Amino acid sequence: MKAARYHRYGDPDVLVVEDAPEPRAGAGAVRIRVRAVSVNPIDVLLRAGHLQAVLPLELPAVPGRDAVGVVDEVGPDVEGAQVGDLVFGLGGLSDTTAELAVLTAWSAVPAGWSTEQAAAAGLASATAAAALEALGDLDGATLLVEGASGAVGSAVAAFALAAGARVIGTARPANQVHLADLGITATTYGPGLDERVAALAPAGVDAAVHAAPSASLPDLLAIVGDPARVVTVVDGEGAARLGLRQVNARNDSALLRHAADLGRRGLYTPRVEHVLPLGSVAEAHTLAQGSSGKVVITLP
Numbered sequence: 001m002k003a004a005r006y007h008r009y010g011d012p013d014v015l016v017v018e019d020a021p022e023p024r025a026g027a028g029a030v031r032i033r034v035r036a037v038s039v040n041p042i043d044v045l046l047r048a049g050h051l052q053a054v055l056p057l058e059l060p061a062v063p064g065r066d067a068v069g070v071v072d073e074v075g076p077d078v079e080g081a082q083v084g085d086l087v088f089g090l091g092g093l094s095d096t097t098a099e100l101a102v103l104t105a106w107s108a109v110p111a112g113w114s115t116e117q118a119a120a121a122g123l124a125s126a127t128a129a130a131a132l133e134a135l136g137d138l139d140g141a142t143l144l145v146e147g148a149s150g151a152v153g154s155a156v157a158a159f160a161l162a163a164g165a166r167v168i169g170t171a172r173p174a175n176q177v178h179l180a181d182l183g184i185t186a187t188t189y190g191p192g193l194d195e196r197v198a199a200l201a202p203a204g205v206d207a208a209v210h211a212a213p214s215a216s217l218p219d220l221l222a223i224v225g226d227p228a229r230v231v232t233v234v235d236g237e238g239a240a241r242l243g244l245r246q247v248n249a250r251n252d253s254a255l256l257r258h259a260a261d262l263g264r265r266g267l268y269t270p271r272v273e274h275v276l277p278l279g280s281v282a283e284a285h286t287l288a289q290g291s292s293g294k295v296v297i298t299l300p
């Protein structure tokens with residue numbers, strides 16, 4: 001099969017498209033003929049070698065954490081999936097940007113999502129659903145989302161709104177209009193956040209999700225006032241120092257089914273900014289590391 005791969009860590013130009021061994025679906029997994037994948041921040045960090053001390057990859061490595069495609073092989077002990085199903089979901093740490101990929105967590109793609117939107121939903125929605133699971137019932141609560149314009153943050157916001165929360169979200173000025181369209185009360189990130197949020201929520205904020213590569217975790221804690229009500233998907237060191245929880249995505253199909261259910265009801269639609277073909281994988285990674293919105297790679 002054709003796959004994007006890199007033989008050494010480095011800049012996006014280490015990425016090549018070449019023949020690679022076909023993966024097989026093991027127990028509890030399905031193999032899909034991939035239609036599209038998204039580029040997530042972790043793909044960029046892994047390829048650049050920034051995580052090799054903690055998450056070393058066997059090289060050559062295929063980038064990609066999530067994908068959408070059509071099931072072409074069902075592994076042992078799988079119930080409820082059939083060859084021909086159109087699904088989106090999660091592969092391993094790094095292995096989806098290829099003609100064939102193995103998923104160990106997946107959901108049917110809801111009607112109403114394009115292939116590209118389904119590609120963008122995998123890791124972002126699993127992370128968002130896990131973060132909100134940690135906070136429990138948010139019906140009637142006010143939730144602050146740092147990074148509400150991002151893939152994870154916008155999923156957090158959509159899921160929380162669907163659960164009955166009021167959501168205040170941060171984004172750069174150019175992205176505020178997207179937040180308002182979703183029903184999020186938008187503000188900017190950076191110094192003075194506490195004052196801006198106090199003006200928007202005089203009665204206080206009940207919980208916060210930190211979903212941005214920012215150093216604002218202490219500010220979020222000061223705003224909410226209770227470490228049990230603040231979670232980060234980014235800053236593990238800060239979480240340990242401040243006594244609050246870091247949450248990571250899990251390969252759990254229930255999280256993806258939750259996202260798909262909201263998609264079916266029109267309450268969550270992943271936003272995609274750039275779509276490139278597999279042959280432009282290096283350009284896709286360059287775009288993704290420039291914080292210009294979600295990048296999706298399509299396969300023929």
Ligand SMILES: NC(=O)c1ccc[n+]([C@@H]2O[C@H](COP(=O)([O-])OP(=O)(O)OC[C@H]3O[C@@H](n4cnc5c(N)ncnc54)[C@H](OP(=O)(O)O)[C@@H]3O)[C@@H](O)[C@H]2O)c1
Pocket residue numbers: 040041042123124127146147148149150151152153170171172173175189190211212213214215233234247248249291293294
């Ligand atoms: N733990 C996990 O399992 C897991 C899984 C997925 C992602 N993550 C992490 O979660 C973070 C978000 O991922 P993503 O896929 O949503 O990325 P993304 O789509 O690139 O979104 C990044 C978000 O951060 C905001 N941002 C950028 N610089 C900021 C700053 N200095 N202060 C405050 N906000 C800032 C962006 O706002 P503007 O674009 O409006 O400037 C945007 O909302 C990344 O750090 C990623 O590594 C963790």
